[in-house]
Amino acid sequence: MEQGKVYGVALGPGDPDLITLKALKMLEKADVIYYPTTVNSKGMKSSMALRVLGELNLDKGKLMPVEVAMKYDRSEVNATYRQLAQESIAHCNAGKTVAIASEGDISFYSTFAYLIEDIKQAGISYEMIPGVPAFILGGSLSANPICTQTDKVLVVPEVADGKELEAFTTANETVVMMKVSKVKDWIVSFLDNPRYQFFYGEYMGTDKEYTTGSINDLKERRIPYFSIIIIKQSKAQR
Helix, strand or coil: CCCCCEEEEECECCCHHHCCHHHHHHHHHCCEEEEEEEECCCCCEECHHHHHHCCCCCCHHHEEEEEEECCCCCHHHHHHHHHHHHHHHHHHHCCCCEEEEECECCCCCCHHHHCHHHHHHCCCCEEEECCCCHHHHHHHHCCCCCCCCCCCEEEECCCCCHHHHHHHHHHCCEEEEECHHHHCCCHHHHHCCCCEEEEEEECCCCCCCEEECCHHHHCCCCCCCCEEEEEEECHHHC
16 A cells, blocks of 8 residues: 655635635645644634635545644643554555644744654655645735845744844844734834834624724724734934
């Protein structure tokens, strides 16, 4: 029996129209499609990945959710990734083609990154199919370039405090902040400064999309997990 293969398939930032043709063809070909679904502290489930997959006319019987707990303690999440890797390896040994789908780009803060070592050790072939990351969509929605010429761009998943963010914005023309909900207690007051221009986006590419570049819009805004901010030095400061 010929051994199967694992594909890490990027779904893009949330708009089904932004998935690549290569990714769509792979999902149609796959025997099994795993996708992440998050579970919060109240036990409620949600899946940005399923929002995309549900619009692609795929065989629903191939879709397999993987519950990922939203916790800072990584022990439970790591166990989930290990189990996913082992199930994928078993399917491949049975000759099946496995797709592991993830929002954004498959090599950019993706679930798939945590599976690669186990897949390699099992001697299973794998391929990573790229996609559009959320901040690239953000740049388009802002109607402004993220960078030009020799601009430096820094993408950060976590910032300790305003002092650290100030250092980042001083050293780079553009700073992209992921997971903005972690800094919701102070980010609005930080941005309320003529030194900065910013673009804020949440649930981009979905029916829940909200974007703004106005500090007044953010002052009373509840910032969710699926949000980004693109911060640029104002032209007067360059």
